[in-house]
Amino acid sequence: MTPPTEIFKENPARGVFIRREIDHSLFKELFPRILTLRQSNAPICLYIESHGGQIFFADMISSLIRCPNQDGKSNHLITVGVGYVASCAADLLALGDYAIIYPFGHVHYHGTRQTASEVTLQNIPFLAGSLRNTNEQYAFRLAGKMFRRMTFLILEMMMAKSFSKFQAGQQPIVQALDIGKIDQEIQEFEAHLQKKLAGIDSETKLFDEASKKRTKFKDLVKSIRAFDKTGKGIDVNDQSTLFKHLLDLETKSNPGVNLTDLLPFVEDDFQQIRDFFFGKFQRDLNAIILESQGAFLTPSEMKQWQSQPTQQSKLSFIIKTAAPRLEPLWFLVVSLARTLQEGEFPLNPEEAYWLGLVDEIVGSNLPSLRSRTEDLREMERKMAAEQKAPLAQSSPT
DSSP, X not given: XXXXXXXXXXXXXXXXXXXXXXXXXXXXXXXXXXXXXXXXOSOEEEEEEEOOBOHHHHHHHHHHHHSOOTTSOXXXXXXXXXXXXXXXXXXXXXXXXXXXXXXXXXXXXXXXXXXXXXXXXXXXXXXXXXXXXXXXXXXXXXXXXXXXXXXXXXXXXXXXXXXXXXXXXXXXXXXXSOGGGHHHHHHHHHHHHHHHTHHHHHHHOHHHHHHHHHHHHHHHHHHHHHHHHTTSOOOTTOHHHHHHHHHXXXXXXXXXXXXXXXXXXXXXXXXXXXXXXXXXXXXXXXXXHHHHTSTTSOHHHHHHHHTOSSHHHHHHHHHHHHHXXXXXXXXXXXXXXXXXXXXXXXXXXXXXXXXXXXXXXXXXXXXXHHHHHHHXXXXXXXXXXXXXXXXXXXXXX
């Protein structure tokens, strides 16, 4: 079913406006407006022009908008970047159900920042650990949104190529869209993304740093799967066994480094692996695959899927078949999201778009869910009109 176009359009009449630092006073200021808008189930539009502020209150604003009402219904959150959007405000923009940015906007990412009344030698390790954990938490949350948007962009690129072949009469559009080669499409998208980020990468090494993280992430997953094939097996649920395995890998990769210096890296590895096998990756991936209604299956696989006897067997088949095809994209997305939580990364609207941080740039011709939904609506209208025309012609005068 084609979704309503209202969930992709900004609407100032149902807007909440963030125009300064995000803190407790801002939350109190916006609280009545949000509660009023929540009385209707229509989308709420959050306009953002802020240098950031406190993560806790940014999350509170988002949570209040999205919180289910007494009937269990939630409001769709549309975020709109207007002007300069930085720090936790940039996270808030990207985490919208549909994120829009104006062409003159700017997005600035950096790692989590905390202030403490006293910084002592004793609490430095705690502060460092807290910052690292918060960075990882927000990176994985951000990755989920980037993953969905990049998946859409890859399918759009595939459809564009398929349509060109179809128009040229080279082959039917169903054959041209070869989902079995999506790994190649992901590689092409990665090369395209690297070109789009060439400007910022020359200064910040965003893509280079993400590539290093991605290689390590892939090797970690590969090592666990390879180790399992030996018959010894690593039960990822067994946290102590998994931690020891990761510690051994870090020790071999960094000979001569003190164990205590390696522990933060092992902790990061541990969190990534646990998330990959049991956490947000699996939830987001499964949701995208199910929403796609077979978009990641070949024609023959589609027939097998449709012939499954039960809903549960259909679910198992489509996830088992499609998930490995999208793993390479997840490796890339997580690595980019983690890199964005480190250093300083000022982005223009197009860079933010190709990174999957926003869905649409106002006034651009870049593909978006809104434009595709409107296209589908128009197709449905024309088909309905064509079906009515023969009936009208055959009716007695």
